Amino acid sequence: MPVPDFVVVGHVTHDIVPDGWRPGGTPTFAAVQAHRLGLSVGVVTRTAGDVDLQSLLPFAQIVDAGSRLTTTFENTYAAGQRTQHIRAIGDPIALADVPAGWRAAPVVLLGPVWHEVAPSMASSFDGGSLVGVSAQGWLRSADAQGGVQHTPWTGDPYWQGARVLFVSDEDLSGGGDELERWTADVPIVAMTESWRGARVYADGHWRRMESFPEAEVDPTGAGDTFATGFLIRLHETGDVGEAARFGAAAASLSVGGIVAEAIPTRAEVEARMRNYPDVALR
Numbered sequence: 001m002p003v004p005d006f007v008v009v010g011h012v013t014h015d016i017v018p019d020g021w022r023p024g025g026t027p028t029f030a031a032v033q034a035h036r037l038g039l040s041v042g043v044v045t046r047t048a049g050d051v052d053l054q055s056l057l058p059f060a061q062i063v064d065a066g067s068r069l070t071t072t073f074e075n076t077y078a079a080g081q082r083t084q085h086i087r088a089i090g091d092p093i094a095l096a097d098v099p100a101g102w103r104a105a106p107v108v109l110l111g112p113v114w115h116e117v118a119p120s121m122a123s124s125f126d127g128g129s130l131v132g133v134s135a136q137g138w139l140r141s142a143d144a145q146g147g148v149q150h151t152p153w154t155g156d157p158y159w160q161g162a163r164v165l166f167v168s169d170e171d172l173s174g175g176g177d178e179l180e181r182w183t184a185d186v187p188i189v190a191m192t193e194s195w196r197g198a199r200v201y202a203d204g205h206w207r208r209m210e211s212f213p214e215a216e217v218d219p220t221g222a223g224d225t226f227a228t229g230f231l232i233r234l235h236e237t238g239d240v241g242e243a244a245r246f247g248a249a250a251a252s253l254s255v256g257g258i259v260a261e262a263i264p265t266r267a268e269v270e271a272r273m274r275n276y277p278d279v280a281l282r
Contacts (some may be wrong), residue, residue: 001061003101004042006034006232008120009072010111010137011090012045012053015220023056024073026111026134030217032260033228033250035059037269042105044098046116047092052117054252063082067091071114073148074106075220077189082170082219086140092116092228095124105129107235109227110162123161132231133162135182142183150215152178157185162233164188166227183226186241187210190230190247192223198248200281209244210239212272219255226251241281250274 008030009166017025026146027043034041041060044065047053053062072088093116110117110164111134119138122131141151159165166185179201182189182277189201197211230247233241249272255265264272273279 001042001099001101002040002057002201004061004105006031006107006227006228007042007044007098007102007105008034008109008111009044009093009098009117010134011071011113012043012047012051012056013113014051014070014088014089015074016072016087016266019198021049021072024070025218026109026137026224027057028235029224029254029263030109030228031057031060031259033225033254034232036263036265037229037232038266039107039232041101042102044093044102046093046097048090063097065091065093065097071116073113073161075081085146086114086142086148087146089114090116092118094118096123103129104276107231109224109231110134110158111207111224111227115263117158120154120160122159125161127161130164130231130235131162132164133159134227135159135165135167136223138172139167143254152184155179162186164190164231166223166229166230167191168223169193170260188243190227190236192226192251193218196240198226198244200240200244207241209248209281210279212225212249212279213274214252214256216255218258221260221263222251225254229269244281245273245279248279249276 010026013025024075067090071086071090226247227249233246234243
């Protein structure tokens with residue numbers, strides 16, 4: 001299989017909505033964003049065969065290693081806050097599921113939604129790969145009713161081997177202790193803060209950025225869009241400030257419509273950045 005420019009690893013999910021379900025999970029949004037930025041895309045996932053991945057991501061090379069169940073979430077939003085329940089959990093994704101050649105992909109995003117990616121996977125890619133890790137899927141547990149809770153990670157460090165760690169402020173449960181550990185081990189930590197913007201740690205200090213203005217329609221997948229845009233632009237320029245602006249501009253556009261339909265093209269992201277030159281890391 002040809003080596004893609006961008007590889008994303010994680011579960012494609014069923015997201016329950018009032019009229020049925022729609023596809024979710026990091027690969028659903030990250031793959032579309034990478035494609036619309038002009039990259040070739042590889043997806044590694046596990047489903048029960050009840051998601052038409054080829055129709056969902058017709059531009060991508062897809063490895064679906066199969067699962068007894070497809071990971072399923074039920075999300076509700078009120079006053080800008082998400083309440084989430086887990087209804088089914090898919091099988092873990094093993095390193096052996098990733099084609100050997102893909103382990104040298106230029107840009108890699110590990111985006112688990114429910115502990116499906118082994119903590120050692122980030123360090124298993126080629127030293128020349130720019131590997132980003134989304135922390136969210138490792139920072140979750142469920143109560144007796146399936147309600148998703150934010151839980152500190154106590155296992156082996158899943159961020160080892162990553163150049164960039166992505167996290168949302170709503171996923172933090174250990175606060176400063178978690179951030180201190182991550183910034184000691186990972187060169188770049190990017191923390192999104194919803195409509196308030198983002199903070200980025202690099203070169204030994206934190207910098208902050210306001211959000212790009214946008215009338216929010218659906219925030220689903222915005223974090224994945226941010227991470228994808230950030231990684232791709234960091235790979236292209238090596239500039240953390242440019243990467244943060246690019247990722248944030250992409251994420252702002254993505255919330256202005258329904259799910260993947262609103263994920264922007266490169267021209268749209270660049271136009272948003274030109275229109276708001278003052279939105280930058282400070």
